[in-house]
Amino acid sequence: MASGQLSRAEALACTACMHACHVMLYSDTKTQLFGKFPIRHIILMQMRFDGLLGFPGGLVNPSKETLEAGLSRELLEELGVALPVSVEDHVGSCHAPDSSSSSSSSSSSSSSRLITHFYVKKMEEEQIREVERAAASTATDHGHEVLGMVRVPLYTLRGGKGLGSFLSHAFIGNARSQLVDSLLRLNLVAPEELHKALTSSLTTHTHSAGDLKSALALTVANVPWVHVAAPAPDVSNLTPRQYRWQRGSEHETRRCLMSSDGYCAAKTHNHAGD
Structure with missing residues (x-):
């Protein structure tokens, strides 16, 4: 077992810990971008209320519900669809990074130990589209805890745009690592292509730092x-x-x-x- 990883039994044995479940929903697709670049797979993530990218899900209470039941409840609130999630969809559990926060509740103590449980569920393309429609039209959390669903671009365009640019954004907790691990484990992106994308992301970060400094200078000039x-x-x-x-x-x-x-x-x- 990888360092930091917990078995399901070990995670549930920590009754003093908070637990959060999230899921990566994905499907295969034959569509192409501009009729030229194969999209290959649709992976859903979301822009959160805190401006960070993450997977659908949230806090669950193992003393009152199973992990999967709690996750389905969260999905109904965030996606507007009560998607069934099974134990077989569970990928792994681990302690969340110290800076991670998976709830907007002000009553949650920042010092509480949080264990995250990650799931991956493959769906049909039309089911994914139904989730996207429901998330924007019927989900109670839309516009509040969830600012919108986004698809992960798995292609690489000229200049490293696409997956590389996406990975350079800010993610909540270990969501970026969960995404990268899933891309490799499920063979959704070739290892060498993913390596190039991450290398491009580092370059993007350097350029972004310069842009942020320029933006900061503009605010200083107007105060x-x-x-x-x-x-x-x-x-x-x-x-x-x-x-x-x-x-x-x-x-x-x-x-x-x-x-x-x-x-x-x-x-x-x-x-x-x-």
């Missing part, structure tokens, strides 16, 4: 910043993680954006009358 030190800082190399607060007099607080050269631009907030 009445107070220069605390001269010369003026080069705000183009600032990142959100470099925010910090500086305490000035008892009537003001300076919020500083620290640049790599040690200078900062600060927005002064006057506390008079607070």
Whole structure:
């Protein structure tokens, strides 16, 4: 058993843990993009309420329901269809990454141990299309916890676009690893093609970092910043993680954006009358 993986029995034995079940729904297809690029398979994921990509599913309570019953309940809420999921569809269980969160509930403790259970279910293409239609028209969570269903592009276009670009997006918890593992295990994408896609994703991340810095510079330019030190800082190399607060007099607080050269631009907030 791979490191970090749990058997179903081991996972369920952890009664003090929270449990979350998610499923990858997929089908084969003969359709082509632009009548030229074979799509080969349809894999459904979703854009979550937190802006991250993930698979359909959510928290379940093994003391009140089976894992599969809980997953089907979550699918009804998120997809608008009560899809049956069986034990045979179960792929694996593991402890979720520390930063993972699978629920919007504010009552969930961030320190709680979460075990994720992953399932894969193959369907007919028309069934997949029915799920997509229901998710946008009848699902109670549409527009709230789920912002929309997305298909995973398994093809690679010129410049590494397609699968490579998709994999460069932000995923919740271990969803990206679950996707990559499933692509390899089910032979949905050739290993060498997947390797190229992931390599392209790393390049995309580098370019995205530059774009984010430029976007951050635009926001700084439109805020009445107070220069605390001269010369003026080069705000183009600032990142959100470099925010910090500086305490000035008892009537003001300076919020500083620290640049790599040690200078900062600060927005002064006057506390008079607070």
